[in-house]
Amino acid sequence: MKIAIVCYPTFGGSGVVATELGIALAGRGHEVHFITYKQPVRLELLNNNIYFHEVNVPEYPLFKYQPYELALSSKLVDTVKLHGIELLHVHYAIPHAYAGYMAKKMLAEEGIYIPMITTLHGTDITLVGKHPFYKPAVTFSINNSDVVTSVSSNLRDRTLEFFDVKKEIQVIPNFIDKSKYENSYTDCKRTLLADENERIITHISNFRKVKRIPDIIHIFNNVQKVIPAKLLMVGEGPEKEGAEQLCEELGISDKVIFLGNSNEIDRILCFSDLFLLPSESESFGLAALEAMINKVPVVSSNAGGIPEVNEHGITGFLSDVGNVEEMSANAIKILSDDAVLEKFKENAVKSAEKFDILKVLPLYEEVYQSAYKKSLEQKLKV
Numbered sequence: 001m002k003i004a005i006v007c008y009p010t011f012g013g014s015g016v017v018a019t020e021l022g023i024a025l026a027g028r029g030h031e032v033h034f035i036t037y038k039q040p041v042r043l044e045l046l047n048n049n050i051y052f053h054e055v056n057v058p059e060y061p062l063f064k065y066q067p068y069e070l071a072l073s074s075k076l077v078d079t080v081k082l083h084g085i086e087l088l089h090v091h092y093a094i095p096h097a098y099a100g101y102m103a104k105k106m107l108a109e110e111g112i113y114i115p116m117i118t119t120l121h122g123t124d125i126t127l128v129g130k131h132p133f134y135k136p137a138v139t140f141s142i143n144n145s146d147v148v149t150s151v152s153s154n155l156r157d158r159t160l161e162f163f164d165v166k167k168e169i170q171v172i173p174n175f176i177d178k179s180k181y182e183n184s185y186t187d188c189k190r191t192l193l194a195d196e197n198e199r200i201i202t203h204i205s206n207f208r209k210v211k212r213i214p215d216i217i218h219i220f221n222n223v224q225k226v227i228p229a230k231l232l233m234v235g236e237g238p239e240k241e242g243a244e245q246l247c248e249e250l251g252i253s254d255k256v257i258f259l260g261n262s263n264e265i266d267r268i269l270c271f272s273d274l275f276l277l278p279s280e281s282e283s284f285g286l287a288a289l290e291a292m293i294n295k296v297p298v299v300s301s302n303a304g305g306i307p308e309v310n311e312h313g314i315t316g317f318l319s320d321v322g323n324v325e326e327m328s329a330n331a332i333k334i335l336s337d338d339a340v341l342e343k344f345k346e347n348a349v350k351s352a353e354k355f356d357i358l359k360v361l362p363l364y365e366e367v368y369q370s371a372y373k374k375s376l377e378q379k380l381k382v
Contacts, residue, residue, distance in 0.1 A: 001368060002031045002084055004076065006100060007091040009040040014121035017151070017174050017286065018091040019043050021364065024177065024357050026050045028365075033083060035075055037068070041263065053079050069095040069102070076103035080114060087368055087375075088116040090145075093125065094134055097141035113379045115371035118145035120169070122283030122304075125159050139163045146371045149364075152305030155283040170367065173308070174284045175360040176293045178353055181266060190271050193257065194230040199335045201229055202272040202296070204265060204287045205279075207237025212301075214239075215278040215324050217246045217256070219299070222328035224255055227335050231256045234268055269294035273341060274331055277306065280321050285309045288316075292352035297344035299331045309355075315348045 003025060007018030019042040022032040026049035033051045034040060046052060057071040076099065079085060088103070090096040097118040104116055118141065125138070142148055142165050149172045150156040156169045194200050201220055205211040220231040233243065233256060240258065247253045262268060269275075275291035277300040282288075285306040288298045292309070298316035300306050301323075312318045317330035334344050 001372065002033070002086045003368070004033045004035055004079060004085045004088050005091070006035050006072070006076070006088065006096045007040065009036045009038045009043075014091045014119075015040055016042055017121070018089075018119075020175070020177060020357070021089075021361070022050065024361050025364075028361070031083075033079060033085060035072070035079055051083070069099045072096070072099040073102040073106070076100065077106050080107055080112065081110075085114065087372055088114060089119065089364075089368075090116060091119045092121055093118060093138045093141050097145055098137055101141060101144050113375050115146040115375040117147045117149065117367060117371060118142060119172075120148065120150045120155055120159055120283075122151070122155060122281075125155060125162065125283075135163070139165065143167055146374065147367050149367065151284045152308050154305040154308065158304075172363045172367070173355055173360060174286045174289065175355045175357045176289055176352060178293065178356040178358070181293050193232065193271055195228065198228040198230050199223075199273045200232060200271050201274045201276060201331070201335075202232040202234065202269065202291070203276045204234040204268075204290075205237070205277075207235050207239040207243070209239060210280045211237075211239065212278045212280055212322070213243045214246055215322065215327070216276050217243055217250065217252075218324045219276055219278065219328045219331060220256070221250050221252055222324070223331050223335065224252065226332050229255065229335070232268060232272065233258045234260070234262055234265070236261050265290060266294055269296050272296045274299060274335060275316075276327070276331070277301070277310075278319075278321070278324075278327055279303055279306070282306050289352055289355055292348040295345040295349045297334055297341070297348045299327050299334070301327075311347075311351055314344075315351045316344065 005018055005022045008015040019040040026032045031049050035053045037055045039052050055072050055075045057066045057068050059066055088100050090100045100116045148167045148169045150169050151174045153171050156171050203216050223229055247256045269291055275296045275298045277288050279301055282304040288309050298310045300310050301321045302318040303321050310316050319326040334341055
């Protein structure tokens with residue numbers, strides 16, 4: 001099948017999932033076309049089944065904000081016609097589903113009927129989508145998609161709560177590629193970042209307010225008072241500068257390492273003993289899953305879809321949002337005993353394997369086939 005994938009090309013979870021999905025689909029013989037404003041960060045190289053089409057937005061003084069949605073919908077139309085695309089899979093409700101709908105309507109005018117699958121990832125619903133300015137457009141885009149999927153049960157339920165959705169929402173969870181982690185690094189030298197007696201705690205995100213970055217610093221500060229430790233902070237975002245200042249105020253700057261964005265997440269997690277994710281909201285918790293497949297237990301909030309990934313008392317611990325003291329105590333509980341830590345590590349990787357892409361990919365292929373069949377039936381009726 002010839003599939004067009006529309007996503008954000010950045011380090012965010014939706015872009016990562018969309019890219020990894022496309023790569024896996026190409027590996028199974030599908031022809032995959034990525035359509036976005038720059039090459040996705042996880043799309044390291046193209047092959048015979050993977051193509052990238054850049055969306056260019058010409059700048060006109062007439063516009064205060066350049067119309068990306070128009071450029072994207074036009075690019076979708078051109079790509080579908082030029083390459084015979086059979087199905088659109090858009091990740092994120094706006095602007096992607098909105099642009100996808102416009103492309104579908106333009107193509108229908110020329111007798112081309114193409115199904116659109118919309119995958120909801122999180123902030124397109126819980127943050128951006130709830131804004132009064134965008135809510136009507138989000139509702140319209142969801143209801144006019146041929147198929148709608150959600151990355152967690154929690155996100156599906158919140159979507160149905162926030163919006164007047166007429167479409168059925170199918171839950172297809174986020175995933176990891178287990179095969180990429182089967183050969184552990186032989187050069188995983190922890191001494192590059194910490195002393196032999198120090199535990200390594202890690203956080204990876206886009207450093208937005210919803211990630212509660214100060215909570216991470218305070219949790220680590222409590223832990224390092226009891227257990228020798230280092231904190232690795234991976235990512236970039238608006239909360240990073242404040243986090244660095246907080247470390248200075250607490251006198252722990254020498255124990256916290258800010259690594260910025262990285263394409264070597266698995267190599268970083270190779271060093272880690274514990275992952276912190278105290279977010280105020282998470283649609284799924286992909287960062288936690290990536291930690292777990294790397295044998296890293298998780299101390300997190302119980303927000304959103306995180307409990308669907310992190311099993312309390314098994315792969316880590318869950319606490320109410322903002323309960324820094326309990327999260328600190330749970331972290332110390334895991335890190336203070338080698339045998340306990342090893343058990344949590346084993347449980348983490350075992351649980352993560354349930355989300356292997358080989359188990360999730362067939363769910364998407366089934367959705368694709370069903371949607372494509374219905375589009376053929378629609379074409380025959382016209």
